[in-house]
Amino acid sequence: MxxxxxxxxxxxxxxxxxxxxxxxxxxxxxxxxxxxxxxxxxxxxxxxxxxxxxxxxxxxxxxxxxxxxxxxxxxxxxxxxxxxxxxxxxxxxxxxxxxxxxxxxxxxxxxxxxxxxxxxxxxxxxxxxxxxxxxxxxxxxxxxxxxxxxxxxxxxxxxxxxxxxxxxxxxxxxxxxxxxxxxxxxxxxxxxxxxxxxxxxxxHDDNFSKLHSKMFFEEYKKWFEENNINKNDIKFKKNIKFFKNKLDYLEITSCLLNKKKNLLLLKKILRHVVIIEKIKFLILFFLPKKFFKFLKK
CATH class of the missing domain: 3.90.550.10 (Spore Coat Polysaccharide Biosynthesis Protein SpsA; Chain A)
Structure with a gap:
C-alpha cells in the first residue's frame, strides 16, 4: 500500500x-x-x-x-x-x-x-x-x-x-x-x-517576507551569529563567505526599504562583493523607493 x-x-x-x-x-x-x-x-x-x-x-x-x-x-x-x-x-x-x-x-x-x-x-x-x-x-x-x-x-x-x-x-x-x-x-x-x-x-504584494524585510535581516543575522559560534561546524565554516554575502544583501535591502538613504548606506553598497547585486543596489539608491519592487524582480 x-x-x-x-x-x-x-x-x-x-x-x-x-x-x-x-x-x-x-x-x-x-x-x-x-x-x-x-x-x-x-x-x-x-x-x-x-x-x-x-x-x-x-x-x-x-x-x-x-x-x-x-x-x-x-x-x-x-x-x-x-x-x-x-x-x-x-x-x-x-x-x-x-x-x-x-x-x-x-x-x-x-x-x-x-x-x-x-x-x-x-x-x-x-x-x-x-x-x-x-x-x-x-x-x-x-x-x-x-x-x-x-x-x-x-x-x-x-x-x-x-x-x-x-x-x-x-x-x-x-x-x-x-x-x-x-x-x-x-x-x-x-x-x-x-x-x-x-x-x-x-x-504578490502581501508575501510575508516582502513586507517584513527588516525582520528577515534580523532573523538571518541571529541565525548566522548562532551558527558562527560553533567552531566545530566545518560545513558552515567552509561556506561562510556565502552566508556573509547573503547577510550583507539582506541588510542593504532592509536599509533601502526602511531607512533614509545616507553616505553610510552608500558605502555599504560599494563594499558589497557581488557585482550584479551592487549595480542593482546603486540604481535603487539613486531612485525613489517606488521603483524598488520592480527592480528587485
Whole structure:
C-alpha cells in the first residue's frame, strides 16, 4: 500500500487563494493522503470555504489564539498520522503529479526528503517563469544551498522521521524557520530533486517576507551569529563567505526599504562583493523607493 502523506496547510485569513490551494491537493493523482488544515485564528470566510469540501481526507483545526507561523506549523505536525509530511502555503498550489512523481522513492531508505523546481507566478501580470534553470542536485546538498538557496517549504516532502529524530521548526523565528530547518538537515540527510516545476509559488504584494524585510535581516543575522559560534561546524565554516554575502544583501535591502538613504548606506553598497547585486543596489539608491519592487524582480 502507498505510504500516507500528511499535507499541512497553515493559514490566517486565507480566503482569497485557499480554494485553489486546497483543490490542488485534493486533485492529486496520489490519493493516500490527509490534509491538515490549520486555521490560525482567521476572522474571514476561510472556515466557510473549507466546509464546502466533503472529503474525508480533510482534517480541520481552528486555533483560538493567533500563533507565530512556526508554532502553528509545529502544532500541525503533532496532528499528522502520515509517513511523510508536506507543507503548502495557502497562496501556492501544486501540479496534479506533485506527489505521484516521487512516490516510487518514498520507501527508498537513501532519501529523506524530496523537492522540485518551482514555477514563479506573478499575480499582477498573470505570467510565470521557472525558478532555477540548472539541474537540481541530489544527496547532501548543504554546500549547494549555501551558495544558492533554491528550495521553498511548499515544494518539499519530508519523511516524518526527520522531525521525530531531529526536532521540529525553531519557533523563535517568524520568517526563516524553514531555512534554518533545511540547512540543518541538509548536512546529514539526503534529498531527491526533480527539475520539473511541480509547485506554483505566487508572488504578490502581501508575501510575508516582502513586507517584513527588516525582520528577515534580523532573523538571518541571529541565525548566522548562532551558527558562527560553533567552531566545530566545518560545513558552515567552509561556506561562510556565502552566508556573509547573503547577510550583507539582506541588510542593504532592509536599509533601502526602511531607512533614509545616507553616505553610510552608500558605502555599504560599494563594499558589497557581488557585482550584479551592487549595480542593482546603486540604481535603487539613486531612485525613489517606488521603483524598488520592480527592480528587485
Amino acid at each position: 502507498d505510504k500516507k502523506v500528511s499535507v499541512i496547510i497553515n493559514f490566517h485569513n486565507g480566503e482569497k487563494f485557499l480554494s485553489q490551494c486546497l483543490e490542488s491537493v485534493l486533485n492529486q493523482e496520489y490519493e493516500n493522503l490527509e490534509v491538515i488544515l490549520w486555521d490560525n485564528c482567521s476572522d474571514d470566510n476561510s472556515k466557510k470555504i473549507v466546509t464546502k469540501y466533503k472529503d474525508n481526507r480533510i482534517i480541520y483545526f481552528f486555533s483560538k489564539k493567533k500563533e507565530t507561523l512556526y508554532k502553528a506549523r509545529n502544532q500541525a505536525i503533532s496532528k499528522t498520522s502520515g509517513d511523510l509530511i508536506a507543507f503548502l502555503d495557502s497562496d501556492d498550489w501544486w501540479e496534479k503529479n506533485y506527489i505521484s512523481s516521487r512516490a516510487n522513492l518514498f520507501s527508498d531508505s537513501y532519501y529523506d526528503y524530496f523537492y522540485s523546481n518551482i514555477n514563479l507566478y506573478y499575480e499582477k501580470k498573470s505570467n510565470t517563469k521557472i525558478y532555477r534553470k540548472y539541474k537540481l542536485p541530489q544527496g547532501k546538498i548543504f554546500d549547494q544551498l549555501s551558495k544558492d538557496y533554491f528550495i521553498i517549504i511548499s515544494g518539499v516532502i519530508f519523511k516524518k522521521k526527520l522531525f521525530l529524530e531531529h526536532g521540529f521548526f525553531d519557533d523563535k523565528f517568524n520568517i526563516i524557520g524553514d531555512y534554518d530547518f533545511m540547512m540543518k538537515i541538509s548536512k546529514f540527510s539526503n534529498g531527491h530533486g526533480v527539475n520539473l516545476p511541480l509547485i506554483n509559488y505566487r508572488i
